[in-house]
Amino acid sequence: MPPIDPALRSLQIELPAKPDVLVQLALLMAEDEVDFKAMGSLIEGDMALAAAVLKAVNAPIYGLRQTARTVQQAILYLGSQEVAAITYEMGLRSVFPSSPELEALWLRANRRGMVMALMARRLGLDAFVAHSAGLFEECGKAVMFRHAPERYGPMLRQSTGDDLLVLQEMQTFGVSHDALGAAMCKSWVLASAATTCVRYHVVVQTGGTWPAEPEAVPVCALSAVAHYLLRAPQALGPAVEAVAALSGLDEGRLRQAAEDAYAVLRAA
Structure with a gap:
């Protein structure tokens, strides 16, 4: 397991352990x-x-034509990467308390x-890495809530943006x-590009410096575009143009990928 920054150890904020089933799943996915x-x-x-996985798989957003009644059927219908990502989502949620404050975060x-x-997928990038980055992007908030719900809960509820929230957290x-969140990604042995994306997502989304790690740049670009898809789809055009220029991705292909993803989101 990669080492955790000693400074975080000194803060006595405990990182939840990776569930054993996800440890074994990661080994299978590495084959x-x-x-x-x-x-x-x-x-x-x-x-x-x-x-939990079957409930998620059968949700309207995945658009299955027939109900998956077993995990094997879910893998057949959706593919191993999609089911693995959903399993990671359910495993991630399971290590945190159930609370109204976190429900919006998980959604x-x-x-x-x-x-x-x-x-x-549309751009020929690693879909599992991208999915993991998106899933874990806000996990640091869940860690803080788990650590100090009385202090962090009101801070989370009243937050108007992550740029101000990170200052309050500090x-x-x-x-x-x-x-x-990046420390948790390291402890759960996520792909380096996903971990870097989690570490830089606030900076990237607020117009700051992008990471130097080449493999993380496309993932950060997807994170930035997804940010607008979910929060301000009316600003998607200018956002895609800016992200493409900063990341080196083809603007036309990125725009089409974003529009396709948004269509799926709206249909669901």
Whole structure:
């Protein structure tokens, strides 16, 4: 497991451990050819997780023509990467308390991960990495809420934007949710590009400096576009133009990928 920044250790903010089923799932997904049967059996071995995955898979947003009644069927209908991403989402949610403050966060994570994966596929990028980045983008907020719900809950509810929120977090806790989220991504051994995207998402979305890691730049670009898709779709055109110029992605292809993802989102 990669080391966690000692400064975070000194703050005594505990990072939740990665569930064992996700550890095993990551090993399966790392194989050159994923064993679909083993993957289905692994997820179905955790009854609560399997039930949550099937509920998510059968939601209207995934547009299945027939109901998936087993995880094996879900993999057949959606593919291993999509089901793995959904399993990560359910596993992520399971390590945090159920609360109204976090429900909106998880809904955004679900939608963001989905549209980033859709755009990644259209552009020939790694959809699982993009989905993971979108899913974990705000996980640092959940870590802070888990650590100090009485102090962080009101801060989260009253937040009008992440640029101001990170300043409040630094003043109150000595760390911001983007740094804390990246630390959690490292401890859960997510892809480096996804981890970097989580660390830089606030900076990128507010017009700051992009990361130097080449593999992370396209993922950050998808994060920035997804930010506008979910919050201000009327500004999508100028946003795509700016993101394409900064990331080096083809503007026309990025625009089409964004429009396709938005169409899926609206239809759902």
